[in-house]
Amino acid sequence: MTAGLAVVLVLLCAVGALMGFRDAPNAAALPVRYRALTPRGALLLTGAVNTVGALLGIGLITLSVHYFTSPAVRSEIGPLAVGVSCAVTLVWGLLLWWRRLPGSSTHALISALAGSHLAVRLSLHIDVAHTIFDLVRAEVLLSLLLSPLIAWALARLLTALAMRLATRGTTVNVQHRARVGLGISASAMAMGHGLQAGQRMGVLWAAVLVGSGSVLAPDALTAEFVGGAFLFAFAVGLGTLGGAWRIAWTLTERLVRLDP
Template sequence: MAPVIFGAVVLVTAAFAFLNGFRDVSNAVALATRTRALTPSIAVLLAAFFNFIGALLSAGLAVAVSQHWITLPPGSSGLSILIAGLVSACAWGLLMWWRGMPSSSTHALVGGLAGAGLASLAVGGTGVGGVDQSLLFQVVLPLVLSPLVAYSFAFFLVYPATWAARHTQPNVVNQRFRRSQAIAAGAVAFGHGLQDGQRVSAVLLLALLAAGYSDGGTMPVWVALLSAVMITAGTLFGGWRISHTIGHKITRIDPLRGSVAQIYSAVMLFVGAIALHWPLSTTHTVTSAVLGAGENQNFAVTHRKLVFRILGLWALTPAATAALAFILALALSPLAG
């Protein structure tokens, strides 16, 4: 039974990676297309290329992530927990995409794994080890800190950018910042690949460990390729519902502010993935930076009701996926026996 469940985990992880790219492409392309820095087709191709490179290079980081993330019970029990957590995260991601709401795939996944682990304990099995620290360092702290940091720095970085452009004609300013925004879009996509590629590869590595197919010390080439290819495929199919929300609905943005938001978001993603090994949500980082840069204007431009609705959904994400995964894991418990 374990090989069959392992195959199912691989398929569901591939679907999760596809949906990750499908939904999160908006983080890279929304502002660039909103300000006409790039055409939609060029923006998506650029995002897909840099997502692929980032996800492929993240494979080495994923080994460290899996070793310090969570531990699963061996055999069918651990694999069933993964399936329940992944299906829950996919279902929530599809719902948020349908409603055009940006939300974090990482928070959905960690919440799902926590709920599935609780279900395993409820039926007398072994839970998920280290999930309390994962919830703290991958959900609670990033949920509170990364949006605040992204919003605050993007807001204040608009001041030096506008000061530097104070004697330049507006059309020249827009032209220059559209060029930098095209570069920033690729940088955000690369940062997204680094961040989210780690999570997808780490899930597959955990599945290999639970199934007894790996000792967790190295990353198989097929795992890195599957993660990169599926995230890239999702990016190419691009979900424009969320792009419309980020680029048009939450605030009014111009090339200068869009460039500030995306450049700072990319810096946060790079530092988090490479230097600090912190799992930052690309969606939370970019959305908060866009709000911060857009707020730094002399007139009201933010759709505050929509912003509060998004914040509420961010807080609800781990709880909702945990509840759904709990139910799914209970339904799958006969397979883990």
């Protein structure tokens, strides 16, 4: 592995740690707030599930990795653009943490990638209008349209069940169900965070390797890709253990008044 690839991998792992660090409050804040889980137990649980989710996300994305690694990144400029995007994401995430503000590391990374991709196209004197049109994919637009509708439909279907569990039985039984539900939801949210982080990393690390001249295919993964995948998943889990309690306090105490 060259020095340039090593630097980009370190930046990717740093972004993974930041994602885990900032995603931990979203998964663990409410279970800890209502004593469904202890702070240590919640972080260990979400850290482990986040790591597994990241590995699964990377494994799933390799099935169609060439679909995402466009010819624009198959050059020396591609790895440089990824490295710059990771640096921007790190600075933005740390700024939000310092200000105790919740935010999306994924959105920050995607925005940085879009900006760096546009800068690369401009430096190569490629038509900007064509670049913007090329970035807008039908799959992305369709997912943006369908995801809130699916979420609304699932919420409507689950409301009746949740109300039944929350209103039937004694207060002790209801609180016990609520704590179990919070523990399950924390695990599910951590798994989702890990899957998303793994998918982002899989695409970016594959793009970097393809840009550096490595042969990458689902049936012939290079040692660099596999090793980078495990390092990234470990970084996500390690970052989750950090906890980011500044954001957790904002979520449970400053944004809304909560009671059992």
